Amino acid sequence: MFRPTLRSTTRILRGTTPTSFLNGRLAAYRFLSNEARSKIQTAVDSKPVVLFMKGTLDAPECGFSRAAAQILELQGVPHGKLQTYNVLQDPELRTSIKEFSEWPTIPQIYVNGEFVGGCDILLSMHQSGELETLLEDKGVIPKVEEPATTAPA
Amino acid sequence: MISIQRLEKAIHSHFVVDHLEVKDISSGCGESYSVLLVSEDFEGKSTLQRHRLINDALKDEIAHMHAFSQKTYTPKQWEEQKKVAG
Structure with missing residues (x-):
């Protein structure tokens, strides 16, 4: 009954910007119910750490979601601190999360309630070391002491 | 179906383009693209802010795609990137 197809999603998304002068974000905000x-x-x-993805950690159903899940795994994010939501199981979520985050694609990653980005951003932050720093600073993974930079008292 | 030309045109109308590569990564069906954009418009902006700019500029196009991937650099970063890639 709620077969999640891309076509239906895009139709709904397009419906949120009926006039050209209406800013897309404003329109999206208006059309997402308070509930x-x-x-x-x-x-x-x-x-x-919250990951909105296609599929599950054990069985991702899209290469981008798989990459995001693997990065979080590589960073050693404990499963107790990680919640994933499968948007393919919930067509309403699939549409509304895009409006909520003002972000057009899945996966989407939140750390401590703050939107971090999608797969591209997660991957580039992983490669640059920013992601590790972020996860350490937010207390998600333990800080690794670096003797070279932290002088003993 | 979204074409490479349409994406390039949309990007050119929104950004000062220093360098642009649009690739069809869908093996022909036109539903997945990757974009690499080098623009001075990205100066002083975080990756998230840059991606949001592109998402906004390509809002209509992205809604018709299955997948979309992007890389954003300032001209300065792009020069460094090219050196690294050698």
């Missing part, structure tokens, strides 16, 4: 918004807010705040 949907608060439901997503609860999901975003459920764990320190």
